[in-house]
Amino acid sequence: GKRKHNIAQHKLDEAIALIDALPGWNVAGTVRFSSSEGGSKHVFGKGAFEEIHRDIRRCQNTTAVFLTLDMLNGLQLSVIQKEWGLPVYDRYTIVLQIFKHRAQTMEAKLQVALAEIPFYKSRLVGVHKGTLDQQRGSLGTIGGGGEKEIEVKHRSLQDKELKLKKALSKLKAQRKHLREERKKKDLPIVAVVGYTNAGKTSLIKALTGSKSLEPQDQVFATLDVTVHAGLLCNRMKVLFTDTVGFISDVPTALIESFASTLEDIRNADTIVHIRDVSHPETVEQKQVVMETLRQLQLPPSLTQNVIEVCNKIDLLPQDEAEKLCDEDGFAVSVLNGDGLDDVVRRIHDQVIQATGRTERRMRIPMNGEHLNWLYKEADVTDVQPADGDSEKLQVCALMTDATYAKFKAAFKSKRKQ
Ligand SMILES: Nc1nc2c(ncn2[C@@H]2O[C@H](COP(=O)(O)OP(=O)(O)OP(=O)(O)O)[C@@H](O)[C@H]2O)c(=O)[nH]1
Numbered sequence: 419g420k421r422k423h424n425i426a427q428h429k430l431d432e433a434i435a436l437i438d439a440l441p442g443w444n445v446a447g448t449v450r451f452s453s454s455e456g457g458s459k460h461v462f463g464k465g466a467f468e469e470i471h472r473d474i475r476r477c478q479n480t481t482a483v484f485l486t487l488d489m490l491n492g493l494q495l496s497v498i499q500k501e502w503g504l505p506v507y508d509r510y511t512i513v514l515q516i517f518k519h520r521a522q523t524m525e526a527k528l529q530v531a532l533a534e535i536p537f538y539k540s541r542l543v544g545v546h547k548g549t550l551d552q553q554r555g556s557l558g559t560i561g562g563g564g565e566k567e568i569e570v571k572h573r574s575l576q577d578k579e580l581k582l583k584k585a586l587s588k589l590k591a592q593r594k595h596l597r598e599e600r601k602k603k604d605l606p607i608v609a610v611v612g613y614t615n616a617g618k619t620s621l622i623k624a625l626t627g628s629k630s631l632e633p634q635d636q637v638f639a640t641l642d643v644t645v646h647a648g649l650l651c652n653r654m655k656v657l658f659t660d661t662v663g664f665i666s667d668v669p670t671a672l673i674e675s676f677a678s679t680l681e682d683i684r685n686a687d688t689i690v691h692i693r694d695v696s697h698p699e700t701v702e703q704k705q706v707v708m709e710t711l712r713q714l715q716l717p718p719s720l721t722q723n724v725i726e727v728c729n730k731i732d733l734l735p736q737d738e739a740e741k742l743c744d745e746d747g748f749a750v751s752v753l754n755g756d757g758l759d760d761v762v763r764r765i766h767d768q769v770i771q772a773t774g775r776t777e778r779r780m781r782i783p784m785n786g787e788h789l790n791w792l793y794k795e796a797d798v799t800d801v802q803p804a805d806g807d808s809e810k811l812q813v814c815a816l817m818t819d820a821t822y823a824k825f826k827a828a829f830k831s832k833r834k835q
């Protein structure tokens with residue numbers, strides 16, 4: 419920022435949060451400079467490059483440098499590392515480190531491993547051109563690097579990639595199976611998305627009381643999609659899916675490797691987008707989320723009905739929080755529960771609309787069979803003794819047309835027998 423002050427403080431804060439997410443890593447010092455246009459091999463202008471080098475040397479305990487830039491190519495990386503004499507990380511490699519550290523399930527581990535491949539590939543061919551999708555045929559021109567060796571390495575990376583993809587697609591098939599089971603049960607699915615650290619896990623925990631959820635003041639605390647059952651008003655059962663947080667300037671390659679995770683969003687009936695409105699960059703974060711959702715090419719019925727929840731209003735001055743309430747509807751604090759009732763009602767209404775559920779009132783026999791069926795297949799919202807008929811119950815239940823047809827079919831054939 420000594421030249422152009424276009425790198426804001428919160429960008430730096432985010433970078434520091436990324437480093438803090440790695441155990442044993444500490445930020446020894448920060449400097450702000452703009453990278454030069456056009457992606458030169460030194461990344462920065464000559465003066466800046468040397469000035470940064472001087473700053474690094476002044477900071478004695480430095481063991482690595484993190485440039486908060488999207489992704490450096492192989493050439494830039496080798497030039498900078500050589501001249502500064504330290505390992506250099508970009509946002510891609512830092513996020514990879516975090517993912518690697520956090521990945522717990524087999525699927526997350528495989529996905530991280532897959533996300534690493536474009537990085538390794540770019541280091542291989544980067545010396546030549548620095549693109550990810552270099553064709554194998556053009557590898558021959560790398561000077562000095564030992565063509566054969568590079569080709570062998572490249573091929574083994576391809577093999578590894580293939581193996582990982584196979585293993586992942588197996589898991590994906592399992593996941594699909596699970597999803598179909600879920601669909602069969604016809605439970606509505608609510609996907610909670612948002613920028614990393616916005617409060618997704620906290621929200622789901624608050625709405626479902628799920629004990630297995632651990633919100634953390636960390637970026638990328640959640641790497642696996644997890645599903646949690648909850649009850650909305652009228653005792654409607656829904657499934658909430660918690661998703662990996664979004665972040666700006668992380669290349670699509672990384673997002674793609676988590677695509678199967680994000681596929682669960684596509685299967686949702688409703689999307690809840692939770693934002694940390696106390697964050698100075700909340701507007702930019704919203705744009706990142708919207709852009710990521712756009713890249714997922716979701717059906718318009720989903721994207722047009724995203725429920726926006728403005729979280730952490732407890733950290734805002736009262737007047738600002740009130741203004742939000744007027745503008746965007748759902749200003750909440752998941753922390754102290756403010757505003758959550760309205761959100762629940764909205765999710766409830768939206769789910770009913772999206773899944774074509776209607777509340778039906780019906781009179782059913784007392785004997786229990788009908789009611790048991792309804793409890794199992796639909797959402798029973800009210801049960802009363804029927805007026806003027808002591809043998810019957812008056813029941814309200816939420817269900818889709820398909821479920822209603824099943825209900826009628828199930829009991830019609832019984833009557834005939
Ligand atoms: N002050 C305040 N903090 C909150 C609120 N909601 C959540 N937090 C805190 O924000 C941090 C992040 O919450 P999480 O629920 O883990 O966020 P997340 O969106 O799941 O984050 P990732 O999984 O890392 O993407 C935690 O320290 C929460 O306690 C709120 O309403 N107010």
Ligand SMILES: [Mg+2]
Pocket residue numbers: 618619620633639640660
């Ligand atoms: Mg989370």
